[in-house]
Amino acid sequence: MKLYTSIGPNPRLVRLFLAEKQVELPQVQVDILAGENRRPPYLGLNPAGSTPLLVLETGQALAETTAICEYIEELQPTPPLIGTTAEARALTRMWTRRVDLFVVQPMTSGFRGAEGLGLFQDRVHCLPQAADDLKATAREGLAWLDAQMADGRPFIAGQALTLADLMLYSFVEFGALVGQGLDPALQRLGAWHQRMAERPSAKATA
Amino acid sequence: MKLYTSIGPNPRLVRLFLAEKQVELPQVQVDILAGENRRPPYLGLNPAGSTPLLVLETGQALAETTAICEYIEELQPTPPLIGTTAEARALTRMWTRRVDLFVVQPMTSGFRGAEGLGLFQDRVHCLPQAADDLKATAREGLAWLDAQMADGRPFIAGQALTLADLMLYSFVEFGALVGQGLDPALQRLGAWHQRMAERPSAKATA
Numbered sequence: 001m002k003l004y005t006s007i008g009p010n011p012r013l014v015r016l017f018l019a020e021k022q023v024e025l026p027q028v029q030v031d032i033l034a035g036e037n038r039r040p041p042y043l044g045l046n047p048a049g050s051t052p053l054l055v056l057e058t059g060q061a062l063a064e065t066t067a068i069c070e071y072i073e074e075l076q077p078t079p080p081l082i083g084t085t086a087e088a089r090a091l092t093r094m095w096t097r098r099v100d101l102f103v104v105q106p107m108t109s110g111f112r113g114a115e116g117l118g119l120f121q122d123r124v125h126c127l128p129q130a131a132d133d134l135k136a137t138a139r140e141g142l143a144w145l146d147a148q149m150a151d152g153r154p155f156i157a158g159q160a161l162t163l164a165d166l167m168l169y170s171f172v173e174f175g176a177l178v179g180q181g182l183d184p185a186l187q188r189l190g191a192w193h194q195r196m197a198e199r200p201s202a203k204a205t206a
Numbered sequence: 207m208k209l210y211t212s213i214g215p216n217p218r219l220v221r222l223f224l225a226e227k228q229v230e231l232p233q234v235q236v237d238i239l240a241g242e243n244r245r246p247p248y249l250g251l252n253p254a255g256s257t258p259l260l261v262l263e264t265g266q267a268l269a270e271t272t273a274i275c276e277y278i279e280e281l282q283p284t285p286p287l288i289g290t291t292a293e294a295r296a297l298t299r300m301w302t303r304r305v306d307l308f309v310v311q312p313m314t315s316g317f318r319g320a321e322g323l324g325l326f327q328d329r330v331h332c333l334p335q336a337a338d339d340l341k342a343t344a345r346e347g348l349a350w351l352d353a354q355m356a357d358g359r360p361f362i363a364g365q366a367l368t369l370a371d372l373m374l375y376s377f378v379e380f381g382a383l384v385g386q387g388l389d390p391a392l393q394r395l396g397a398w399h400q401r402m403a404e405r406p407s408a409k410a411t412a
Contacts, residue, residue, distance in 0.1 A: 024215060037348045047306060047354060050307075056296075058293065060293060060297070062296050062300060064300040064303040064304065067296050067297075067299035067300040070295065070296065070299055071292055071295075071296040074292040074295070086281065087262060089277075090262075090273050090274070090276065091266070091273075092249075093270065093272065093273035093276055094268060094273040098254060098270065098344060102254075125312075125339060125343040125346060127336045127339055127340070129335045129336055129339075130339075133331060133336075134333070136331065137331040140290040140331060143255075143263065144254075148253060175342075205330065
C-alpha cells in the first residue's frame with residue numbers, strides 16, 4: 001500500500017490514525033500548494049482531487065479520509081479506534097459525524113471563503129460572503145461538543161480514544177493556524193486538547 | 207429496536223435502506239414541523255436534535271444516518287449495501303462520502319438558507335446570503351457524479367447498488383420537491399434515477 005499525503009488537516013488525520021495503530025506505510029508527498037492534486041497524473045487516481053489517498057495492494061485508489069481510516073481499522077484492528085462491537089462502531093461513527101458536520105465542514109468552508117480564498121477559489125466553489133457565519137457555526141459546534149462533555153467523559157465518544165478525537169484534534173490544530181483557535185472558555189475541550197497534544201501520535205505528526 | 211423517523215431525506219434514506227434489507231422495525235413518528243425534535247423528551251435521546259434516530263436493544267440511542275445504516279448492515283448483512291469485503295466497504299464509504307460532500311451538504315444548506323429558512327432559522331445557523339451559491343455547488347456536484355458514470359457503471363459506486371445510491375436517490379427526490387430538481391442534461395444520472403425510482407424500496411417509502 002502507498003499513502004499519498006500532503007499538508008492539511010485531512011492528511012494529518014490519517015497520519016494520526018496510522019501513528020496510533022503503529023502502522024507505517026510508504027508515503028508520497030503531494031504538493032497541493034502547487035496544485036499537483038488538481039491535475040494529472042494525480043487526478044487519474046482521485047478525480048475529486050483531494051488528499052489523502054491510499055492506493056491498496058490491488059492497485060485500487062481509495063480517497064476520503066474516513067473511508068481510509070475505516071479500511072485501516074479493518075486491516076489492523078488493534079488498538080481499536082472505531083470499535084470492537086457493532087454498537088461501539090456505531091457510536092464512534094455517530095460522534096465522528098457530529099465532529100464533521102458541526103466543526104470540520106463549517107471551519108473548512110469558512111477558511112476557504114476567507115484566508116484560504118486565494119488558494120481555493122479556482123479549485124472549489126468558495127463562499128466568501130458566508131465565511132464569517134461559517135466560522136461562527138464552527139465555534140458553535142465546538143461549544144456544543146464542550147457541553148456534551150459535561151458528563152465527565154475523557155474522550156468525544158466516551159471512555160476510549162476514537163477516530164472522533166483524532167478528527168477533532170487535527171482540525172482544532174488546523175483552526176489554530178488559520179485564525180479559528182479554540183475558545184479558552186471551552187474548558188473541557190481545552191483540557192481534552194491538552195491531553196491529545198501530549199500523545200505520541202500528535203508529536204509524531206506535528 | 208425502535209426507529210424515530212419523520213419527513214425529510216435523511217429519515218427516508220434509512221427507510222430505503224431498511225426496505226432494501228427487508229427489515230421491518232417499529233417506528234415512532236416525530237413531528238419536526240412542530241419542532242418535536244428540538245425539545246425534550248426527544249433532545250434527551252438525541253442532543254443534536256436530528257432525525258432519524260435508532261434506539262438499540264440496549265437502550266442506546268444512535269443518531270446520524272450513515273452510522274445507523276452501517277449498524278443495520280452489521281446486523282443484517284444481506285443483501286449487502288455497504289460491502290462484503292474491506293475493499294468493497296471502503297469504496298462504498300468513499301462514494302457515499304462524495305455524494306454527501308458534493309451534493310447532500312450544499313443542497314441541504316442551500317435549502318435551509320432559502321425555501322427552508324422559515325423552518326430552520328431558529329434551529330441551525332442558516333446561510334441565506336450563500337443559498338444560491340450552495341445550490342449551484344450541489345448542481346456542480348451532480349454534474350461531477352454524472353461525469354464519473356461515463357464508464358457505464360449502473361450504480362454510483364460501480365456494479366452494485368450501495369448506500370451511496372440510496373443516499374443520492376433520497377436527496378435527489380428531496381431536491382425535486384424544493385426547487386433543486388435534477389438537470390435533464392445529466393443523462394446518465396437521469397437514467398440511474400429512473401432505475402432507482404422503479405425499485406420496490408423507492409415505492410414503499412414514497
